[in-house]
Amino acid sequence: MLNHKQCDAFLAVAETGSFDLAAERLCITASAVTLRVQSLEKTLGHVLIVRERPCRTTQAGQSLLHYLQHSRLLEQNFIQTLTGQTAAFYQVNIAANADSLATWLLPLLRPALIEHKITVHFHVDDQSETHHLLEAGLVNACVTQETQAMKGCIAEYLGSMTYRFVATPAFVQQWFADGVNRDALRHAPALIFNAKDQMHTATIQQRFGLNPSQYPHHFIPSSSAFLDAAVLGLGYGWLPDYQAAQYLKEEKLIEAAPDLHLELPLYWHHWKQQSEVLDTLTRLLRTQAGLIMNEPLS
Template structure:
């Protein structure tokens, strides 16, 4: 049986990054935090913390961290359920991991009615769509939107649909950089717009077609879906944009697809723990079919 004070000390050290910061969180001395973590390590028979700056977990410590964070999320859900039954006027909080493009396009419209009718408030955590399932795995969210098709242990997964990305630019940008043809040399000189360092789609596309590495061509990092699109519309670069996000721009000629061969369909999946609250079930019942309709565009 894990002792709560020892577990709290371990969580505080890892989540705050040091024994001193954990001491401030727990309102005890750093020496007391260290003694509790040492007692937990002795009890389990494994080292749990790599004492660096910031502190990191060992492999066993990572397993314990995921267990404790998941347990904390379950406990928070239980207390919410209990409180919701006795105080029906209260709102129910659900934590969801999502990628920025889903948030900027279809997510809000897919759940807004449910949020109002079921009195739900959301705490959204942003990550690249290839990384959001780690938020669920570590117990930081109740559910997530991910490109991973494989359900983790204790979880279920449902296909939401495919988000289509098109490589686009403004007419003026095309006139300047791609006037004659699309080839390796033209992409070497044209500035790209990429979301952030975790966004690998653009890099994989140019490597697949032209063998180009990121360091070989100029590029902007714009970590905002709306600003990302504005950057391209302003003629500052070209990039991969969800088709659902720029329908009017394509129809009106403000943006032009460089080539249909660069189109990418990215499948999105909804992951959730086997044990879920009634509000989360109702949210999922509205989100899944609405997402399928939106992503069909």
């Protein structure tokens, strides 16, 4: 049998990335956390935590993390179902890309979160990376562009987000007067979400043979600030219809190159066995996500 105190210590280190932060969470000393994790590693015969800054789990540690995260959810659901406790909020951990979180995801989830008293701890990463957080056991489900589900999980298609290649009319006149081509892109400032923004960097690389070191660019790791930067004329970039539609209608932004619009398919990855609460969110996402994804902001 696993020792629950040792497992709690391991879980705290894995989730916070630090023995000191784990100690604060558990209200014990860092040395006590270390002893408990070491005892668990000795019992299981595997190193579970790589002592770095931040700490990270080994392959064996990831397997244990999956198990403990999943068990915690099932236990929480069982207790609430058995006792009929409805006053307490039910917490879920979801990984999503920033654009989904800033646009369609919260309006879609809002009614269910309020009705069923659910709190969400969102983990934000690029849509090409969020499934790694599920694999690491840090979240219960994720929105990702990855099509293949890992063992024990299901991947369900949600819909596709349409992204337009946009800039202000003045920006287009200044930088793309002769069209969007390789030479123009070498000089025009780009808007990139962050270093993981493969949508931008991969498309420019594939279509025009340019990597980020060959053109000026801003890193703006905020969906709302990214939109603001485009409207302010600081650069060109890809914006989802949900954000850009009204600005395109008002001609504050224009499509600099309509042929460069992108369709980003998104999938909902979740465990085959999950709580009733997550089943509720899964059904909602499965039936409604595709309908709301490309609706413009009102």
